Amino acid sequence: MVLSPLAPAQRAALGRRQVLITGDVVAEGVLDTADLDARAAAEQEVRYVTRRRCEVHRVRGVPLYEVLAEIPPRLDQRHKMGQLNVVVLALSEDGFQVVLSLAEIDPEFGACAALLATRYNGAVLDRPTLVMPCDGRASRYVRGLCRLCVVTVAPSAG
Template sequence: MEQSPFLPQQSDLHLVQVPPPGRPLRSDQLLVTGDIVHDWVIVTADLHAHAREPVNVRYVTRHAQEVHHVQGVPLHQLLARVSLRRDGRRKKDHLSFVVLARSEDDYQVVLSWAEIAPDLGACAALLATRYNGRLLTRPTLVVPHDGQANRYVRGVCRLQLVRVG
């Protein structure tokens, strides 16, 4: 996968050891796991150190139209650091992967690999580390072009890459 100019090498991200099963993550950690070569844990502060310029996101709720000021790292740039467990026998195998974003309270949303890839769907999903001026303990998944905030995941603690089909 292409190296991102906005994120350092994995060795520069202050990756911490993946906790053994049953041991919880710290409140400022995000686990990247699934059908990938190596699981890894990212600390939110390290992610924020590579955040892009702030953007305004707009969406409609049942009661009003809202505008929020967010800053973070594009999801596709973070996932460019991941090595998928590819099946060389399958044509365009990477297109059969989805990203499951899960929150601390178990809310989950699925995005397809093709949807977030900049050369395909380019949906601009963002892992926001700052929301309306407040630095977050864990990032929030923001999908800026959605008209509603249904796919926003607050307090993302796990990104799981899964091959479907």
């Protein structure tokens, strides 16, 4: 049997404490929550409103932009600012998903301090939670994060 060079390589199943980074990246990567927690220096108090009340939580983690800088996206070279055409799809283990633009978390553009939290109110998490501290609601928080898929949006033809 001959495999097409475009066929994706088989990968081992993710462990319960791992996050896959895939898509239009230089090379796929797997983050281990314990490794991420070991370098989690950013601690923040986040406030948001739910349907029922206002909540305040302490989170600690690593900025998402910092993680994506280590496993960078393949940028569209047809644009002088290719990073403005990149989106990040964050998926949870229960199927919840959220889309962010790379520009909104880039310190030179939107500067939203999106965080891969490994601790929530002092408790160590099995998988990180994507925390969006600039949001007034927690709707874009992704608990049990298992995958980050980076996508470069192609320019329109017309």
